Amino acid sequence: MTGLTMTSPLLKTPATGATATVRVPGTSANLGPGFDSLGLAVSLYDTLSITVLETPALEFELSGEGVESLPRDASHLVVKTMDLVWERLGYSRGGLRVSASNVLPHGRGLGSSASAIVAAIMAANALVAPADQQDDAWVLQLASELEGHPDNVAPAIFGAVAVSWQEAAGFASAKVMPHAGVIPVAAIPDVELKTERARGMLPATVPHADAAANSGRAALLMHALSAEPTLLLAGTRDYLHQDYRAEAMPGSAALVAQLRQEGHAAFISGAGPTVMTLANGVEEAELIVHRINELGASTSMPAISGVSWRVLRLQVDLEGAKVEVHPSL
Ligand SMILES: Nc1ncnc2c1ncn2[C@@H]1O[C@H](COP(=O)(O)OP(=O)(O)O)[C@@H](O)[C@H]1O
Numbered sequence: 001m002t003g004l005t006m007t008s009p010l011l012k013t014p015a016t017g018a019t020a021t022v023r024v025p026g027t028s029a030n031l032g033p034g035f036d037s038l039g040l041a042v043s044l045y046d047t048l049s050i051t052v053l054e055t056p057a058l059e060f061e062l063s064g065e066g067v068e069s070l071p072r073d074a075s076h077l078v079v080k081t082m083d084l085v086w087e088r089l090g091y092s093r094g095g096l097r098v099s100a101s102n103v104l105p106h107g108r109g110l111g112s113s114a115s116a117i118v119a120a121i122m123a124a125n126a127l128v129a130p131a132d133q134q135d136d137a138w139v140l141q142l143a144s145e146l147e148g149h150p151d152n153v154a155p156a157i158f159g160a161v162a163v164s165w166q167e168a169a170g171f172a173s174a175k176v177m178p179h180a181g182v183i184p185v186a187a188i189p190d191v192e193l194k195t196e197r198a199r200g201m202l203p204a205t206v207p208h209a210d211a212a213a214n215s216g217r218a219a220l221l222m223h224a225l226s227a228e229p230t231l232l233l234a235g236t237r238d239y240l241h242q243d244y245r246a247e248a249m250p251g252s253a254a255l256v257a258q259l260r261q262e263g264h265a266a267f268i269s270g271a272g273p274t275v276m277t278l279a280n281g282v283e284e285a286e287l288i289v290h291r292i293n294e295l296g297a298s299t300s301m302p303a304i305s306g307v308s309w310r311v312l313r314l315q316v317d318l319e320g321a322k323v324e325v326h327p328s329l
């Protein structure tokens with residue numbers, strides 16, 4: 001490691017030889033009625049390691065999701081995001097080795113782009129001189145700006161359940177610990193839906209009655225999630241986005257409807273098409289896993305069985321993204 005050097009009178013460079021490693025959870029946003037504001041972190045993790053090279057090369061060691069399709073140049077989301085961080089902090093990039101082990105599926109509503117942005121910001125921030133490093137509130141602000149909404153990035157940074165909002169001063173978020181009985185079950189279809197496309201399906205305005213009903217459910221959901229999980233089914237009812245997007249994910253819409261009819265708190269995870277269900281305890285979680293597999297195998301509901309589902313019983317991640325630097329700066 002050669003330490004921090006000056007490339008011009010104005011720009012510093014990150015410490016060559018140092019490696020920052022970030023482990024970042026995936027997230028499930030909206031949780032039904034919390035469009036663009038609520039999200040929770042789940043126990044699926046991407047790992048990103050960035051090494052600052054002495055040469056100007058960009059090297060990529062990618063594995064897992066997106067290995068065939070992600071760019072291997074400065075247009076890679078991680079590199080673009082790190083460049084922006086360093087520009088804002090008065091640094092310039094030289095060469096980098098980007099090693100990414102991607103577990104989060106892309107375009108499925110589990111916040112892969114948000115987690116990649118958070119990991120990149122945290123890695124870039126950890127590689128500048130300690131005096132230039134920024135706090136988590138700064139990370140939240142920049143990540144929300146880049147993602148366009150805070151509901152995925154906040155739980156990816158802080159873990160647990162995040163309630164996020166925006167005002168003149170910027171984005172902010174409160175961390176809420178879930179009741180220990182809450183278990184997320186993800187049903188991930190083998191089809192992708194870009195968040196951008198799903199956002200384009202939303203109307204510019206909604207009826208006041210829907211907005212009012214949605215506010216009540218969002219408030220109820222926070223009580224259900226933190227104190228009374230028997231109310232999760234009522235608390236996860238959404239009026240603002242799921243119906244408008246259903247035609248882009250008919251199998252997911254059918255699965256949500258069927259699980260809710262059977263009494264389980266199912267909703268579209270983020271912009272979809274993953275279906276997330278919040279179980280109240282292990283017994284209900286096992287029942288939900290069994291039931292989704294059964295519906296997927298039965299010919300009686302072709303909208304559901306026409307899709308191939310990967311069903312995962314998860315946990316709520318309580319800690320959020322973690323970064324380590326070797327050797328330490
Ligand atoms: N780990 C990653 N590294 C680089 N780019 C990523 C990564 N994860 C996601 N992306 C980019 O984000 C896109 C998916 O974003 P989006 O449509 O918002 O879906 P998601 O719900 O998974 O966030 C991918 O197609 C890819 O371009």
Ligand SMILES: N[C@@H](CCOP(=O)(O)O)C(=O)O
Nearest residue numbers: 029036109110111195270271
């Ligand atoms: N509130 C956003 C959430 C998008 O989440 P993602 O995991 O699909 O990126 C929306 O509903 O558009």
